Amino acid sequence: MEVADILMRKIKDPRVRTVTVTDVELTKDLRIARVYVTTMEQDDGERHVFDGLTKASGFVRAELGRRLALRYLPELMFVKDVSGPRADRVLELLDGLHRDQAQRGTADESSRRDT
Numbered sequence: 001m002e003v004a005d006i007l008m009r010k011i012k013d014p015r016v017r018t019v020t021v022t023d024v025e026l027t028k029d030l031r032i033a034r035v036y037v038t039t040m041e042q043d044d045g046e047r048h049v050f051d052g053l054t055k056a057s058g059f060v061r062a063e064l065g066r067r068l069a070l071r072y073l074p075e076l077m078f079v080k081d082v083s084g085p086r087a088d089r090v091l092e093l094l095d096g097l098h099r100d101q102a103q104r105g106t107a108d109e110s111s112r113r114d115t
Contacts, residue, residue: 015052036081
């Protein structure tokens with residue numbers, strides 16, 4: 001992931017230090033690249049991170065041009081990746097179901113022993 005490498009090694013802006021690139025999607029015409037990112041910052045801090053990414057997008061695009069042999073260099077759009085929190089929530093729900101089933105199994109075994 002070239003974009004992640006550029007953000008990590010080349011960008012000096014401290015606002016983008018907490019960014020992790022999770023995915024990049026290109027449109028069919030290769031004109032726009034949606035760069036999905038996560039950050040540990042919350043609310044105002046997250047807004048500052050995206051402000052920093054927006055400011056750095058021209059530099060990142062130019063650096064990509066030096067690294068990649070593309071006819072057209074896509075415009076970069078940084079997008080918040082919300083799949084991580086969703087996945088965490090799904091895992092929490094599955095863990096809860098597993099605990100409930102384990103408790104029911106224990107209750108069923110004890111009721112069988114009592115009869």
